[in-house]
Amino acid sequence: MRTIICIILFAFLLPFEQNKTTDLIGVYYSVDNEFERWSIMELRENGIFNYKYGLSACQSEITGTYSVDKNRIRFRNDREFTKEYLEKERDSLDSNIPGIGIPIIPDLSLTEWKIKRNAIKPISEIDCGCITEKGKHKKKIKPFGNNV
Numbered sequence: 001m002r003t004i005i006c007i008i009l010f011a012f013l014l015p016f017e018q019n020k021t022t023d024l025i026g027v028y029y030s031v032d033n034e035f036e037r038w039s040i041m042e043l044r045e046n047g048i049f050n051y052k053y054g055l056s057a058c059q060s061e062i063t064g065t066y067s068v069d070k071n072r073i074r075f076r077n078d079r080e081f082t083k084e085y086l087e088k089e090r091d092s093l094d095s096n097i098p099g100i101g102i103p104i105i106p107d108l109s110l111t112e113w114k115i116k117r118n119a120i121k122p123i124s125e126i127d128c129g130c131i132t133e134k135g136k137h138k139k140k141i142k143p144f145g146n147n148v
Contacts, residue, residue, distance in 0.1 A: 028137035058130030075108035104129030
């Protein structure tokens with residue numbers, strides 16, 4: 001009897017957990033977005049994210065992968081958006097060129113994002129160089145269920 005109850009519970013809870021992850025797919029806009037300041041997170045169904053941010057002319061885009069565990073999202077930047085990769089690239093250039101520095105690219109693996117109802121929010125501040133992001137990002141719902 002216990003085995004049957006366990007199987008029924010497992011069969012019920014497994015699709016629920018999958019739907020929770022599927023429901024996250026979409027585009028999230030920071031509530032702090034203004035005229036020339038923005039932070040936008042796109043979560044795709046294949047575990048890939050695209051993060052765009054900017055303040056006036058200082059802007060960038062980062063890609064990588066994400067995973068979901070309970071009510072948290074953990075991100076991992078693609079290799080070309082890591083400090084180690086950028087340092088290696090800089091070192092391969094002529095070191096006599098003035099003004100060559102390592103741009104500040106946020107390492108999204110340093111903080112998790114909390115999942116809230118129809119929104120996500122970084123648990124700690126993210127230093128993007130030109131902006132510091134710490135606000136909630138609300139999901140923009142498009143008509144007819146097409147959220148990406």
